[in-house]
Amino acid sequence: MVENSDAELIAKITALKKRANAVILVHNYQLGEVQDIADFVGDSLELSQKAARTDADVIVFCGVHFMAETASILCPDKIVLLPDMHAGCPMADMVTAKRLREKKKEHPKATVVCYINSSAAVKAESDICCTSANAVRLVEKLTNASEILFVPDQYLGNYVATKTGKEMILWPGYCPSHIRIQPQDISRQKAEHPQAKAVVHPECRPEVIALADEVLSTGGMIRLARENDLEEMIVGTEIGIIHRLRKENPEKRFFPASEQAVCPRMKLITLETVLWSLEFMTNQV
Numbered sequence: 001m002v003e004n005s006d007a008e009l010i011a012k013i014t015a016l017k018k019r020a021n022a023v024i025l026v027h028n029y030q031l032g033e034v035q036d037i038a039d040f041v042g043d044s045l046e047l048s049q050k051a052a053r054t055d056a057d058v059i060v061f062c063g064v065h066f067m068a069e070t071a072s073i074l075c076p077d078k079i080v081l082l083p084d085m086h087a088g089c090p091m092a093d094m095v096t097a098k099r100l101r102e103k104k105k106e107h108p109k110a111t112v113v114c115y116i117n118s119s120a121a122v123k124a125e126s127d128i129c130c131t132s133a134n135a136v137r138l139v140e141k142l143t144n145a146s147e148i149l150f151v152p153d154q155y156l157g158n159y160v161a162t163k164t165g166k167e168m169i170l171w172p173g174y175c176p177s178h179i180r181i182q183p184q185d186i187s188r189q190k191a192e193h194p195q196a197k198a199v200v201h202p203e204c205r206p207e208v209i210a211l212a213d214e215v216l217s218t219g220g221m222i223r224l225a226r227e228n229d230l231e232e233m234i235v236g237t238e239i240g241i242i243h244r245l246r247k248e249n250p251e252k253r254f255f256p257a258s259e260q261a262v263c264p265r266m267k268l269i270t271l272e273t274v275l276w277s278l279e280f281m282t283n284q285v
């Protein structure tokens with residue numbers, strides 16, 4: 001049931017959106033009420049693809065800074081709003097272009113693979129940009145690379161190295177939300193829900209990944225949940241995705257691997273900040 005105050009906010013957002021010819025793109029980790037006003041909900045790659053194709057004049061990007069920055073680069077003629085400028089990704093901030101340049105001097109022959117969770121400046125210093133969905137496939141294709149430097153997520157990098165059998169130099173970054181998921185969380189959930197499939201994100205610790213039935217990006221989790229034979233899922237990623245999984249699959253059961261897996265920066269964006277940025281066109285990226 002929508003609260004009155006929320007209903008008023010939503011009505012104002014809808015009117016302003018129409019006036020500005022805006023589209024609202026929302027990441028899977030956003031608050032449920034923000035997901036509910038979206039024109040499109042998805043992972044970072046899907047959102048950047050949507051941004052590149054939209055004919056709206058304004059993109060309200062409900063995610064974190066590097067995602068809005070990507071949208072802005074893909075759509076230089078559009079206004080991209082990030083409703084709260086403090087919504088940065090701590091993992092993306094763990095590597096800077098300057099530090100990466102220094103590392104490249106130590107490994108001048110290395111092919112630099114950067115995870116999409118990085119700034120535009122870091123991407124510009126890299127040879128290839130990957131997502132959690134295509135990282136294994138892309139690295140597999142680097143048959144001529146003598147060295148591979150993977151930034152910034154050491155856990156995704158470690159997962160890719162394990163799957164491809166390639167030795168990689170791993171930047172010591174990590175997602176502070178995903179590392180809150182502990183192996184004992186998966187074991188406990190599996191004991192409580194023995195029929196459930198345990199699915200975790202590759203940003204999780206290797207000990208957590210070792211206990212999972214499947215390792216998938218958020219987009220992969222959404223698709224798997226739609227499969228007919230799946231009835232219960234233990235979800236090892238940021239808990240915002242549970243809202244979408246339950247909404248799209250009301251007959252199925254989803255259990256967060258850990259209630260602690262919350263990204264506080266994602267949660268900075270609210271109906272109020274969306275309204276405010278649309279009304280005053282503030283926080284342009």
Ligand code: SF4
Nearest residue numbers: 089090091175177263
């Ligand atoms: S969940 Fe982790 S990787 Fe995603 S935005 Fe938050 S800190 Fe960054």
